[in-house]
């Protein structure tokens with residue numbers, strides 16, 4: 678529990694996912710968005726200044742292309758001694774400090790599964806950030822999943838797995854389910870089979886700590902069904918496709934960060 682007032686700018690997919698985890702863990706959660714989300718139990722303010730003035734912590738959850746506008750409005754408020762948390766891809770800490778000066782700042786790359794309490798957030802704090810501020814960061818991002826601390830130098834690499842990765846996983850689930858549908862299984866059961874299989878496999882790896890290759894081998898019976906699928910995946914370059922996609926995503930993050 679913190680007695681600091683949290684203020685969120687942007688309550689779309691990610692803002693609302695993070696808010697969902699922190700409600701009840703702090704006295705007050707306020708938000709500002711040009712479009713209110715009526716389903717969110719949050720106190721909406723009428724302007725960025727109204728949001729920033731009473732807040733101790735401001736979480737920036739707008740798209741990267743809105744940062745210039747939003748930070749210009751933040752500058753019209755009482756913002757200097759506040760803790761800022763930014764979750765945007767491609768917006769560096771240097772960019773924010775260029776606009777706001779030397780504010781206390783943490784850059785975070787969270788992911789969408791925060792909205793079901795199974796998020797993975799990469800946290801890049803400023804050197805020397807007070808422990809009390811770090812406690813708030815932990816409260817926010819551990820409320821909805823796991824977090825790890827890294828230098829900002831690694832954030833473009835991390836985004837390509839934890840930030841964007843859920844999209845590839847959803848594609849994998851959709852592809853497995855489509856294959857079931859082709860073989861006559863109904864859609865609903867197909868999605869449940871595919872999604873629960875991904876959930877269970879990920880959970881097993883995290884809980885056992887075993888190498889993924891060992892776990893794969895445990896599924897592949899000699900002359901069984903799975904090894905035929907594994908050989909086909911290798912032939913079609915499955916692992917190369919994933920690694921190449923992750924690299925493309927990293928390259929895009931680096932490119933966005935140069936602007």
Ligand SMILES: NC(=O)C1=CN([C@@H]2O[C@H](COP(=O)(O)OP(=O)(O)OC[C@H]3O[C@@H](n4cnc5c(N)ncnc54)[C@H](O)[C@@H]3O)[C@@H](O)[C@H]2O)C=CC1
Nearest residue numbers: 687688689690691710711712738739740741765766787789
């Ligand atoms: N969607 C994802 O899986 C992830 C997104 N991110 C980052 O999170 C940020 C937000 O992404 P999403 O939530 O997906 O976008 P979104 O489009 O769902 O939400 C953005 C919100 O900002 C609001 N907005 C636009 N202009 C505004 C302004 N001037 N003032 C206040 N609010 C304004 C919009 O009305 C919208 O509700 C992005 O910077 C993205 O890079 C990070 C990790 C994962």
Ligand SMILES: O=C(O)[C@@H]1CCC=N1
Nearest residue numbers: 765766836840841842
């Ligand atoms: O696609 C994007 O730019 C954002 C960042 C990570 C996930 N979605």
